[in-house]
Amino acid sequence: AQSVTQLGSHVSVSEGALVLLRCNYSSSVPPYLFWYVQYPNQGLQLLLKYTSAATLVKGINGFEAEFKKSETSFHLTKPSAHMSDAAEYFCAVSDQTGANNLFFGTGTRLTVIP
Amino acid sequence: EAGVAQSPRYKIIEKRQSVAFWCNPISGHATLYWYQQILGQGPKLLIQFQNNGVVDDSQLPKDRFSAERLKGVDSTLKIQPAKLEDSAVYLCASSLPTGSTEAFFGQGTRLTVV
Numbered sequence: 001a002q003s004v005t006q007l008g009s010h011v012s013v014s015e016g017a018l019v020l021l022r023c024n025y026s027s028s029v030p031p032y033l034f035w036y037v038q039y040p041n042q043g044l045q046l047l048l049k050y051t052s053a054a055t056l057v058k059g060i061n062g063f064e065a066e067f068k069k070s071e072t073s074f075h076l077t078k079p080s081a082h083m084s085d086a087a088e089y090f091c092a093v094s095d096q097t098g099a100n101n102l103f104f105g106t107g108t109r110l111t112v113i114p
Numbered sequence: 115e116a117g118v119a120q121s122p123r124y125k126i127i128e129k130r131q132s133v134a135f136w137c138n139p140i141s142g143h144a145t146l147y148w149y150q151q152i153l154g155q156g157p158k159l160l161i162q163f164q165n166n167g168v169v170d171d172s173q174l175p176k177d178r179f180s181a182e183r184l185k186g187v188d189s190t191l192k193i194q195p196a197k198l199e200d201s202a203v204y205l206c207a208s209s210l211p212t213g214s215t216e217a218f219f220g221q222g223t224r225l226t227v228v
Contacts (some may be wrong), residue, residue: 034216043118043219044157045203077174090156091132101147101170102217 002027002093003109006105011090014113021108023091025070033074034092034102035065044090050074050081086112118220120206126226132194135223139187139208145169147217148181148191148201149205157205163189164211196227 005023025031032051036044050061055067061084065076074091088109092102119138127133139146144165149157160179162169165186174181178197183189193200203222209215 009154036219041221041224043221044207045219047217049216092156101159101162102157104158106156107155 001109002029002031002095003090004093004104004105006089006091006108008108009106010111012111013081014055015083016080019076019081019085019110021076021078021089021091023074023093023105023108024072025074025093025094027095029095032094033067034067034091034094035063035074035076036090036104038066038088038090038107040087048090048094069097073100081110081112083112083114086110118208118218120204120220120223122223124224124226126228127196129198129227130195132192133196133225134193135191135204135206135225137189137220138190138204139189139206140173142187142210144209144211145209145217146189147148147184147207147209148189149207149219149225151203151205153202159192160204166222170192194226196225198227201225201227 003026005024015077031080034049035047038044048057050067058064063078090108146163146183151157160174161171161181163183168184181191203224205222207219208216209217
């Protein structure tokens with residue numbers, strides 16, 4: 001069974017400050033891990049993904065995430081928040097069997113304060 | 115490259131009525147998913163198709179929900195009869211049929227049951 005826990009349903013940061021969105025996963029098999037972003041009234045867009053290559057993954061819009069197996073974590077970071085980063089962020093996990101079914105967390109709404 | 119197309123974008127129906135949603139995946143994507151996203155929650159998989167066969171429908175409320183993917187391309191999701199708790203955004207996604215690849219999401223259909 002696989003699941004994802006996102007700590008903090010709402011996160012507020014000042015423009016230019018560090019963004020840290022937390023994600024912990026549970027998986028009985030080696031996981032694939034994903035971060036998606038959702039803007040209002042839009043579908044989900046992939047930010048980045050971990051697929052068992054490099055543990056530090058760089059994505060679009062300056063975001064990156066580090067896979068830490070010992071901590072079962074895959075936290076999303078960005079050094080300097082921009083107003084356009086305000087959105088809902090979802091962490092998701094799937095297994096490596098090829099089934100490709102994504103299990104999503106409950107999401108974290110990021111607010112950027114000018 | 116055209117993305118995943120969904121229609122309609124919005125739908126309001128009364129409880130006990132029926133409704134259908136349509137999805138056209140990205141060309142060449144054999145895998146198609148329907149997700150239900152209730153307000154404040156992460157998307158939850160309803161059904162996964164590989165070509166025109168069902169891979170996983172364990173979370174689909176089969177007494178009222180049905181889905182088909184005739185000819186392995188477009189898909190239709192139907193609810194009959196609708197309940198108040200079916201109010202949600204229904205997201206369609208498609209991907210290539212390997213575990214590490216990205217799922218591309220449509221903009222979703224927002225259903226309100228009154």
